[in-house]
Amino acid sequence: MNIDMIRAAAHRLEGHARRTPLLTSPFLDEIAGRHLLVKPECLQHTGSFKFRGGWAAVSALDAATRARGVLAYSSGNHAQGVALAAAKHDAPAVIVMPQDAPQLKIDNTRALGAEVVLYDRAGGENREEVGGTLAQERGLTLIRPYDEPEVIAGQGTVGLEIAAQAAEMGVTSGDVLVCCGGGGLTSGIALALEAEAREMRVRTAEPEAFDDVARSLASGTIVTNTRISGSLCDAIITPAPGEITFPIMSRLCGPGLVVTEEEALHAMALAFKRLKIVVEPGGAVALAAALFHGDQIEGEAVVAVCTGGNVDADVFADALAKYA
Structure with a gap:
């Protein structure tokens, strides 16, 4: 992984991905105790940043390989990103x-044209084994959700945008908080900021009981979660950080931040009330960390990436009923 791959991915994404803005609110600044900039990737195609990585990976394949089809495993956001990218390239998914x-x-x-194969995560089925078998049987190219160089490159384009947009707003230093599962987005942003905004430091944000990245960063070695399901923040629940992503995060990221599910729901309600955006629980943990854990954050400004907005209506209604 290197900055050249991220810049190449940015070139392939031109005209296809949305350049999401940086949003601000004086009301959120007051809660956070500093200037808060919010990057709403919930406004990206398919409702999350995952479209960037999906497009970067699918567009990097040669035509013959792409025509045979691609395979991905995901709880939903990577699934939709790859499905849409494949559909736009006329490739099976x-x-x-x-x-x-x-x-x-x-x-x-399914609506994006992909064939969906369900597996029993709670019952112990392994998605890597299910996906690996399908890829081998059908000749499909596996696009992993985070431990995939071209996927990381696509996600890293978020970091290029943050560096440029924050500088335009007079912000060149501070913590950049990223909702983190396996670390594809986090490591991509960290590499981009290392090249374009060296005074900005990436921090991971995770939900309680699924904070494998924070614990891995603290220990200096990869550790796993004891649970693999059972959180509202399903979008960022992974067993452990990736083999490719962890060394990057270990080198470039500050200590990880951990929030409660209730803080994530509160952040969702505030994002809707003050920024007029819809954010899912897993996509709100970085904003929750910025709002409610300011004592662990450094600098006069902080950037929070709201990574996705694909939330079931009942969960969103619950967040608004409790905190709006």
């Missing part, structure tokens, strides 16, 4: 998804 993924994400993935 097979997506392996957990049975307990939000129904909205399953339905959307």
Whole structure:
């Protein structure tokens, strides 16, 4: 992984991905105790940053390989990103998804033209094994959700945009908080900022009981979660950080931040009330960390990436009922 790959991905994404803005609110500044800039990747195609990585990976394949089809495994956002990218390249897509993924994400993935294969995550089925078998049987190219160089390159384009947009707003230093699962977005942003905004430091944000990245960063070695399901923040629930992503995060990221599910729901309600955006629980943990854990953040300004907005209506209604 290097900055040249991220810049090349940015070139391939031109005219295809949205350049999401940096949003601000004086009301959120007051809660955060500093100037807060919010990068709403929930406004990206398919409702999350994952479209960037999906397009970067699919567009990097040669025509013959792409025509045979691609395969991905995901709880929903990577699924939709790859499905849409494949559809726009006229390539078949097979997506392996957990049975307990939000129904909205399953339905959307099918609506984008992909074949969805469900597996029993809670019952112990392994998505890598299911996906690996399908890829071998059908001659499909596997596009991993985070431990995939071209996917990381695509996600890193978020960092290029943050560096340029923050500088335009007079912000050149501070913590950049990123909702983190396996670390593809986090490591991509960290590499981009290393090249374009060296005074900005990436921090991971995760939900309680699924903070494998924070614990891995603290220990200096990869550790795993004891649970693999059972969180509202399904979009960022992974067993452990990636083999490719962890060394990058270990070198470039500050200590990880951990929030509660209730803080994530509160952040969702505030994002809707003050920024007029819809954010899912897993996509709101970075904003929650910025708002409610300011004592662990350094600098006069902070950037929070809201990574996705694919939330079931009942979960969103619950957040608004409690905190709006």
